[in-house]
Amino acid sequence: MAKTVIPIGPYHPLQEEPEFFKLLVEGEKVVDLEIEIGYNHRGIEKIAESKSYDQVVFLVERVCGICSTSHPIACVNALEDLGDINVPERALYIRSIVGELERLHSHLLWLGLAGHFIGYNTVWMWAWKYREPILDIFEKITGNRQHYAMMKVGGVRRDIEADDIPAIGKMVDGLLPVLDMFRGAVMDDPVIHARLKGIGVLTKEDIFEYGALGPTARASGVAIDVRKDDPYGAYPLVDWQVITQAEGDVFAKAVVRILEMYESIRIIKGCLDRLKVVGGEIAAKVKEIPPGEGIGRHEAPRGEVFHYVRSDGSNRPVRYKIRAPSYMNVPTNQKSVVGGTISDATITLAAVDPCYCCTERVAVVDTKTGNKRLTGQYLIRLSQEKTFKIKRNLVV
C-alpha cells in the first residue's frame, strides 16, 4: 500500500508553540511520526544572562502565554533555593492561589479544544465561556488577564486584599456546578467512552522512558506531582490530593484534568481561609543573590517546570536553564500516535495538551502524485465524523 505523508504544522496565528508533526500513514493507520520543533526559539535562556534577577522573573513569564505564572514560580523557587531565602507565609498562599487559578483556566481551555477536536462544539463553547470568570478574577487581583507579574524573589508583588477574597470564593464556588456538568458530560457519555477509551495509550514504562510529566504521567498511573513530592508554596499547608488514573488513554487524561480542577478549587479555598487569618509581610527583603546554583520547580498545568540558575554573585545569572513540560511530553506521541488511525491522531496529539492549534494548518500530500492536498479542517472533520458515526451506531 502507498505510504502517505501528512505534515501537521508548524504555523498558525493562534498557537503559541509551533510544532511540526510529520505523520507517515498507510491507509488509515499511522506507521511513523517525526516531530520537528524550534520554530519559535526565542533564545530566552541567552537573554536571561543579560538581565538582572528582578528582570529575569518577568522575562520567564514570557515563555508561555497559557501557563504564564508557572515559569515565574519555578524561577523564584530556584533563586530562593540558591540564596536560602525564606518567604513570608502570606506570600505562599497568594502564590498558590495564582498558580491554581491558572491551572483551572488552562484545563478548561484544554477541555474546550479537546471537545472541538472530537466534534463536541458545545463543550468547546461552554468550557471557554466558563473560563472567562477566572480571567476576570485575575484582572481584579493582578491587573492582568494573562501575564500577572505577581511573583518576585522573596514573595509576591501584590497583596490579595480582604475585599477581594469573597469575590474569588464566589467565583470558584460558581465553578463547582460547571465542573459537575463537565464531569457528567465526559464520564457518563457512551459516545465519549467509545471515542476516547483505549486510544493513544501510554504505559507506565513509556512514561518512565520518555520522562513524561503532569496529567500525561498521572493518567498512566504514575503519581508524580511536584506540589506533593517537593513541597513548596502553600501546597503542604492546605488539604488536597493527587489525582491519578490507571488506563493511560486519552479518556484517562481527560478525567485526570477534570478531577484536578476540583482539587485546585480545594487548594484555593484552603488558601483563602488562611489569608483571612495570616497577616504580615508579602515579601522578604532580598539584597543580593550570592554565588552558587539553584534549582526550582513548579507543577504547571501540563507538568513539572524545571529551572536551573547559576550565579557568580553579580546581579545577573551566568546561566539560566529552563525546561518546560511539553519538551518531555511531546515526544511521547511517537508511542501514542503510531499504530493508531489518522482520525485519532488529532485528539491523541492534543491529549498531552501541547497548546496545539497547529492542526488547522494540516495539509495532506500524497507522496506518489504529490498533488492531493487536504486541509487541517479535513483532519478535524475526520475526527468529528468518527464521533458522529459512533453516536449513530449507539442510537440504533
Added chain:
Amino acid sequence: MTAREILKRVRDRFSDKVLKVFEKSPRRVYVDFDPKDVPEVVRFLFRELGGRLATATGIDTRNNIEILYHFSFDNSGTIVSLRTLVDRGSPEIESITPIIKGAEWIEREIHELLGVNFVNHPNLKRLLLFENWPEGKYPLRRE
C-alpha cells in the same frame, strides 16, 4: 529514597570514581564524575535507583563545557545533579539516549547550542536552530 540514601548507594557503587559531592540543601545534591563514567552512573541512577531524568544543562565555563544531568527522585522530592566537565577544545561525551529515550532532545539541544558531540546518539541533528545557521557557531559558547 532521600538524598542521603541515594548518595550512600552512589558512593557504595562508585567509591573511587566519585570526584566530588556537594549537598546544597536536603533535597538538592550535586555529584561530580569523569565524563567516561557518565553512562555507567546514568544507568545506575535511572535503571537501579529509579531516578527520572528531568533534563540536562550545558554550561560554557570558559575552561570547560560543563554538563549537568538532573535526576529527580520523586518519592522524596530530591534532585541529584550529575556533573561532568568535558574538554572545551573538542567536547565529546558518550550519549545517554540509548539508556534513556527522553534524553534525545536535550542532547540534540546541547549539541547545537554548545557544540558537544554526543557519541552514539541515534539522531544527532539540529533541534531548535534554523537549518541555515552556520556550522561551528554555538550560541551558548562564550567566545
